[in-house]
Structure formats: C-alpha cells, structure tokens
C-alpha cells in the first residue's frame with residue numbers, strides 16, 4: 001500500500017520562551033499511508049502540525065517533502081506544494097455559502113491571473129466552470145450538495161467538519177493533515193469520518209497525517225502511529241504495537 005517517503009521531519013524542535021514544546025521529534029510519512037500523531041493534552045501535537053505546515057518556523061530541525069525543504073516556507077507556499085490541513089477548531093468562512101467556501105479554496109490554484117479575471121477571458125471562464133464542477137463533485141461526495149447555497153455557518157457541526165475536509169480536497173493535495181477531526185462528532189459521524197478518511201486515501205490517493213484523541217478511530221485506520229509526550233517522542237509503531245506499549249499506557253493512564 002505505502003510507497004516512498006513523502007514527508008519526513010528530523011530533529012524537530014519548537015521553543016516558546018522557556019518552554020520546549022517540541023523536543024527532537026522525528027516523523028516519516030510514506031506515500032499512501034495514514035499516520036497518526038497521538039499524545040496526552042499539551043503534548044505538542046498541534047505545534048508539530050504548525051511547524052510542518054509553515055504556521056511556525058521551527059527552532060531547529062529539518063522538514064522535507066520528498067527532496068524539498070519546507071522549513072522557512074510560508075503556509076501558503078507549503079499549501080501550494082500539496083500539503084493542506086484542517087484546524088482543531090472549525091475555520092470556515094461562515095458568512096459565505098458552502099460552495100463559495102470551496103471556490104475560494106480553489107482560487108489560489110486557478111491558473112488565470114487578475115487581468116484575465118477582470119476581462120473575463122475564455123480561459124478564466126473555463127477555469128471558473130471547472131472549479132464549480134469540481135466543488136459540486138466534492139459536495140456530492142460528502143453529502144452536502146443539497147446545502148451548496150446555504151451559509152456555511154448555518155450547517156450542523158458535523159457537516160461543517162466535512163466541508164472543511166472537502167475544502168482541503170478541492171485543491172488536490174498530496175498530503176492531508178487533520179487536527180482532531182472527530183472532536184465534537186457523535187459516534188455515527190465519527191464512523192462516517194473513518195470511512196471518508198480511508199476513501200480519501202484509497203480512491204483519491206491522498207496521504208493522511210492525523211492528530212486525534214479518539215483511539216477507536218486512530219487504531220482502526222492508522223498504518224502507523226507516533227506518540228509524543230511533553231514534546232518528546234515516546235513510541236512509534238503499528239496500532240497493535242502502540243496499544244500494548246508500556247510507556248504509552250503509562251503516559252495515558254499514569255503509573
């Protein structure tokens with residue numbers, strides 16, 4: 001299933017004043033893998049995501065997307081290279097419609113420039129039509145086509161979370177990074193999310209890096225799991241290895 005290394009981070013450190021929030025984390029994600037990053041609250045998981053996606057410049061360490069360095073690049077540059085993410089809290093354009101959210105996401109990937117937009121050239125109109133079709137395909141896939149013209153902020157919470165994933169997917173990423181996508185979902189929605197993530201990997205050939213506290217979801221869909229505790233790598237392995245790892249059990253349950 002999995003191929004060559006797509007993303008690899010080594011010696012990753014992130015310091016906030018006196019706090020070393022990420023301490024020498026190493027992580028590799030191969031093409032076609034679903035990899036999870038888990039750990040107790042405050043372990044540094046989101047900080048790792050923020051470093052990988054250009055929201056923070058790591059204090060030290062290297063981050064490679066295949067053979068290209070990501071450290072020092074902006075979030076937008078990294079997104080254009082095919083690494084996109086969702087956030088722990090929903091970050092949609094709440095006042096815009098559902099479909100507009102997907103059009104805005106694609107806009108930065110449209111080839112036509114500002115002038116062709118102003119002049120409404122044939123190429124621009126074609127690109128716009130393509131973006132609309134692509135948005136509609138994704139809305140259908142996540143069961144929100146009937147809600148295309150509704151204000152995104154008025155969707156139910158679970159629908160907003162799916163829309164966020166679609167907003168990533170319309171940009172045709174190689175790597176999708178999901179920060180606690182199951183938070184706030186009910187068991188049925190979590191199961192749907194489970195199927196959706198696997199389908200994204202299997203049908204849409206996207207690799208997935210996941211931060212998640214829902215262990216049933218993590219254990220069910222991950223090829224490999226990394227565990228961090230207080231910023232420091234604690235363990236890595238298959239779900240089976242992690243489930244039975246004494247240090248992991250101790251970190252979660254205490255002595």
Ligand SMILES: Nc1ncnc2c1ncn2[C@@H]1O[C@H](COP(=O)(O)OP(=O)(O)OP(=O)(O)O)[C@@H](O)[C@H]1O
Nearest residue numbers: 016019021039040041042043044045046047048088
């Ligand atoms: N911008 C920042 N400035 C200062 N400290 C920060 C900043 N971002 C995160 N931290 C600190 O870094 C540590 C790791 O936080 P982080 O949010 O990465 O943990 P997490 O594993 O994602 O936690 P959770 O599972 O609760 O979301 C925490 O002590 C947090 O307070």
